[in-house]
Amino acid sequence: MTDLAIATTRLRRSFGDLVAVDDVTLEVPRGAVYGFLGPNGAGKSTTIRLLLGLIRPDGGEVRLFGQPLLTNRIALLRRVGALVEGPSLYPHLTGRENLEITRQLVGATTDQRERALRLVHLEDAAGRLVKSYSTGMKQRLALALALMPEPDLLILDEPTNGLDPAGMREIREMITALPDALSITVFLSSHLLAEVEQVATHIGIIQGGQLLFQGTLEALQAEAANQLTVEVDQPDRAIELLQRQGWTVRTNSGYRMLLNVNGPADGALVNAQLVRGDVNVSHLSLTRPTLEDIFLAVTEESAGS
Amino acid sequence: MTTLFRALVAEVLKLRRTLALRLAFVAPLVLVGANVGMFLERGSISAPEGVAAWIWYGQMNVVVWGLLMIPLFVTLETALVGNVEHANDHWKHLHALPLARGVIYAGKQFSGMVLIGVSSLALVLHTVGGGMLLKLLRPEIGLGSGVPWGRFFAYAGMTYLGSWLIISIQTWISLRWKSFVVACATGIALTVAGVFVIHADWGSFWPWALPGAVANEFSDGFLLVPELLFGTIGSIVVALLGGWDVSRRDVV
Numbered sequence: 001m002t003d004l005a006i007a008t009t010r011l012r013r014s015f016g017d018l019v020a021v022d023d024v025t026l027e028v029p030r031g032a033v034y035g036f037l038g039p040n041g042a043g044k045s046t047t048i049r050l051l052l053g054l055i056r057p058d059g060g061e062v063r064l065f066g067q068p069l070l071t072n073r074i075a076l077l078r079r080v081g082a083l084v085e086g087p088s089l090y091p092h093l094t095g096r097e098n099l100e101i102t103r104q105l106v107g108a109t110t111d112q113r114e115r116a117l118r119l120v121h122l123e124d125a126a127g128r129l130v131k132s133y134s135t136g137m138k139q140r141l142a143l144a145l146a147l148m149p150e151p152d153l154l155i156l157d158e159p160t161n162g163l164d165p166a167g168m169r170e171i172r173e174m175i176t177a178l179p180d181a182l183s184i185t186v187f188l189s190s191h192l193l194a195e196v197e198q199v200a201t202h203i204g205i206i207q208g209g210q211l212l213f214q215g216t217l218e219a220l221q222a223e224a225a226n227q228l229t230v231e232v233d234q235p236d237r238a239i240e241l242l243q244r245q246g247w248t249v250r251t252n253s254g255y256r257m258l259l260n261v262n263g264p265a266d267g268a269l270v271n272a273q274l275v276r277g278d279v280n281v282s283h284l285s286l287t288r289p290t291l292e293d294i295f296l297a298v299t300e301e302s303a304g305s
Numbered sequence: 306m307t308t309l310f311r312a313l314v315a316e317v318l319k320l321r322r323t324l325a326l327r328l329a330f331v332a333p334l335v336l337v338g339a340n341v342g343m344f345l346e347r348g349s350i351s352a353p354e355g356v357a358a359w360i361w362y363g364q365m366n367v368v369v370w371g372l373l374m375i376p377l378f379v380t381l382e383t384a385l386v387g388n389v390e391h392a393n394d395h396w397k398h399l400h401a402l403p404l405a406r407g408v409i410y411a412g413k414q415f416s417g418m419v420l421i422g423v424s425s426l427a428l429v430l431h432t433v434g435g436g437m438l439l440k441l442l443r444p445e446i447g448l449g450s451g452v453p454w455g456r457f458f459a460y461a462g463m464t465y466l467g468s469w470l471i472i473s474i475q476t477w478i479s480l481r482w483k484s485f486v487v488a489c490a491t492g493i494a495l496t497v498a499g500v501f502v503i504h505a506d507w508g509s510f511w512p513w514a515l516p517g518a519v520a521n522e523f524s525d526g527f528l529l530v531p532e533l534l535f536g537t538i539g540s541i542v543v544a545l546l547g548g549w550d551v552s553r554r555d556v557v
Binding site for chain 1: 308322
């Protein structure tokens with residue numbers, strides 16, 4: 001039995017001259033919350049459509065739970081719940097009726113339908129027409145649609161799109177709880193980095209259809225350099241001294257300099273070198289980069305190359 | 306078979322509170338209401354000699370139903386049924402479910418057939434109800450006690466059968482193209498063409514004129530067997546082609 005819920009091999013898909021997904025090899029371990037990051041138009045939604053068999057690849061292969069999607073589509077989709085680009089709901093029906101339609105189609109039980117409503121805290125509003133729902137409630141109902149058949153894999157495309165901060169937090173808390181509560185693997189695409197950072201165990205970064213990074217969140221953070229902020233009384237002399245020692249130095253105000261370092265030991269070393277050079281240090285702080293910093297660094301580096 | 310039945314149940318559920326479902330009852334009512342109003346005002350139904358009043362009254366309803374209302378109604382119903390999915394881009398959700406895509410298409414095809422079947426039944430009931438009202442308010446019209454139920458059901462049924470080919474064609478168009486306008490414009494244009502084409506030797510084989518041609522035989526009691534066979538077999542062929550075409554397309 002494979003340990004991967006999703007494995008793609010050199011996946012490729014074009015629309016005319018536009019290569020939307022280019023040689024993408026994804027590996028999503030079972031039980032992971034995989035954050036699939038990329039700016040708008042990076043190829044996230046096309047990749048998700050490929051994973052669900054909504055479109056066919058020009059090249060490469062999609063495997064879910066070790067089996068090829070192309071030849072096992074229906075059997076594999078029984079194990080998958082999906083929310084693709086916003087909720088697909090019938091506004092003239094109630095929340096429960098919306099679930100009932102999918103229940104009929106997938107052959108789920110009424111118990112599963114009610115359980116899904118409880119999971120997303122919509123049991124009290126289930127009798128109301130969906131057109132009266134708030135954006136957050138619609139998103140939760142769409143999540144209930146995906147969760148109702150009790151899938152092993154949940155694929156969510158921008159699930160917090162259009163939500164206010166409270167709605168975002170609610171969806172985020174639900175997603176975070178899923179792997180433990182229901183043993184579900186979550187594949188989550190988003191362009192909201194802070195959102196992904198709070199829920200993901202694994203990260204994939206895509207830009208221009210190409211996968212730029214894939215690994216655990218810790219591995220990504222370890223790859224990125226920490227940033228040391230230093231304030232001194234003689235910036236010109238400090239820059240000259242540090243550059244002579246091999247540091248790359250940037251300044252972002254008159255007395256403040258920024259250096260990429262590996263950790264606290266480098267901070268101490270920089271301080272010692274400056275003091276030995278008769279430069280007074282008034283501020284020294286080490287900052288761990290946010291996912292946003294790392295994402296920008298990875299994507300800018302790719303755009304530049 | 307169970308999956309197909311579940312798909313049909315799901316489609317019928319989607320019709321709740323829709324204009325499409327209301328129209329299934331309202332459209333025949335409008336037609337019968339207009340005829341009843343006209344006969345009430347005239348005080349006569351001008352039946353040709355030797356033709357019973359109930360038969361001629363039935364002919365007046367069934368012919369307009371078959372020639373104009375059914376093709377236009379099918380056009381509108383199938384466009385509305387298709388639009389239920391297009392409006393909120395439901396295809397990506399439906400096609401990500403563990404179902405053969407053909408099953409979803411078949412559910413749509415059958416729900417269209419159920420809707421038109423329901424309205425055909427409603428036509429019979431409205432027609433008889435309108436006749437009873439006429440008999441009560443204008444006894445001089447001559448609608449007696451012998452309601453030709455058998456003829457009403459037989460011709461409503463055959464007209465319905467004659468509409469299957471339009472249902473298949475319009476279902477394909479309405480699911481294939483996202484725009485409501487494409488399905489409506491095609492159906493309306495070809496229905497209007499049918500009003501003229503029906504006079505040609507081959508006119509009764511024109512899909513949009515076929516139900517009208519069948520209904521036109523109501524007072525004589527003739528059966529257009531070749532036309533009905535053509536329509537039934539043609540509808541199955543078109544439904545299979547439509548299902549194949551729509552199912553193989555990418556959901557982008």
